[in-house]
Amino acid sequence: MVSNRALRRLFLGVLGSGCVQLVAALSDAPTVTNYLRKGQTSATLLGNYIYMDGGEISQLTNGNINLKDRLSNQVNSTISVDLSTSWTTSNVVLRTIPKTGPIKNNVVLWTDSSANTFYSWGGKWSWGKNMADTQLWKFVADGSGGGTWSVQDPANPSLFNNLIPAESGAFTTVNDTGFMIGGVASGWTEKNRLKNQAIPGMLAFNMKTKTWYNGTFAFSPFESLSGASAHYIPSFGPSGLVMVMGGHAPSVDTEPQISISPFFDLGNVTLFDPQTKKTYSQKTTGDVPPSPRSGFCTAGFKNTDGGYEIFVYGGENQRDLFYYDDGYILSLPGFVWTKVPQSTAGPRGYHSCLSIGNRQVLSIGGVNGSWIDKDPAPQGLQLFDMTSLAWKDTYDANAASYEAPEVIKKLYSNG
């Protein structure tokens, strides 16, 4: 919690400040000095801009932790970052865009690049505060780093009105369709909901026709799923494949208890064909990341040899209650894991990763169990070069195209 020294400083600050405003305003994008931690923020890429949405942030104001409010506060704006020029994690410009949509954590984002639009579904209202009716929200980008929010009505309201919004499902976008697999509903994910419940199966939304599908019985690779990651690999199989890994399978019939529920070992990943709805499981080898693992991030890169690499970083072990600080690359078609050098910014979970600027991963936010332990990464941002396998604090707008790192190329030339 907050130290006595911080309390004393706050007290002295009040006495000494006369008629100056006692508590400085919180910011959705604090300075590098004031930034402490951010978690459960989702992110996507549209054109030359990254958009970050939702989550909670902790920060200093006047050198102190604000005791008037909670340690972490909702991020009330959508934030964009320009990728057309290089920046460092200390001088990056975080543009705040006013948000009319619901202020939530852990939202699902589905991206329709062709329409410069993303959709926000599910997630939770922090502490169940200021909850609103269930709606799908849409952000239309203006092409220059701004954009506007509005409600997207469903084409099939009768199905939509019976859907249960949830959080912690695995989500991805496949061409025009957004998928969400599993998830857990609670009194913070839906207004007036009385019980916690794992949501069986899979949900789909067609962003062109605005039609919703509940695929629980028609198609679903899992009965239940929480904390896993789904990633669409466009270049494998006739219509691409969705890879699902990690997370837990909480019971659908009783109160979900994630920590003691069965988990999915990363030595065995699931592939879902979004066209045929068929599911396959695939054994992986190499430096298999330890499990259980939830709330980690993934980012994918197509290489020049026709293969594909998926970066996996951090997450929480919800059984033994600690956060991971390790990163890995799963290389396809070999399904071989390679451990990458460790980030010096420490363990984290509930962060987001994006593949940006040809060969770079951007990791956004992440918590290690405490809101007052300042993130060693400025603004909670870290970059990783997928070819040189190096962590860095600079985004390079002119980075060369992605090529598999030597250590991964060798796997194939020796095999």
Ligand SMILES: *[C@@H]1O[C@H](CO)[C@@H](O)[C@H](O)[C@H]1NC(C)=O
């Ligand atoms: C966001 O808005 C809520 C409600 O007005 C407020 O309590 C919270 O402090 C705001 N968050 C930030 C980071 O300013």
Ligand SMILES: *[C@@H]1O[C@H](CO)[C@@H](O)[C@H](O)[C@H]1NC(C)=O
């Ligand atoms: C889909 O339908 C099944 C069966 O009625 C239901 O249990 C599940 O909650 C529905 N999914 C969603 C996301 O509402």
Ligand SMILES: *[C@@H]1O[C@H](CO)[C@@H](O)[C@H](O)[C@H]1NC(C)=O
């Ligand atoms: C997605 O789009 C690509 C390119 O148009 C196409 O080859 C692929 O079959 C589509 N996949 C699905 C599942 O619709």
Ligand SMILES: *[C@@H]1O[C@H](CO)[C@@H](O)[C@H](O)[C@H]1NC(C)=O
């Ligand atoms: C991999 O996981 C699936 C379920 O997701 C299971 O059916 C299959 O038996 C597992 N395979 C191995 C080799 O453990």
Ligand SMILES: *[C@@H]1O[C@H](CO)[C@@H](O)[C@H](O)[C@H]1NC(C)=O
């Ligand atoms: C992360 O949290 C754990 C447990 O609270 C703590 O032991 C560890 O020192 C923290 N790591 C960092 C880098 O802050």
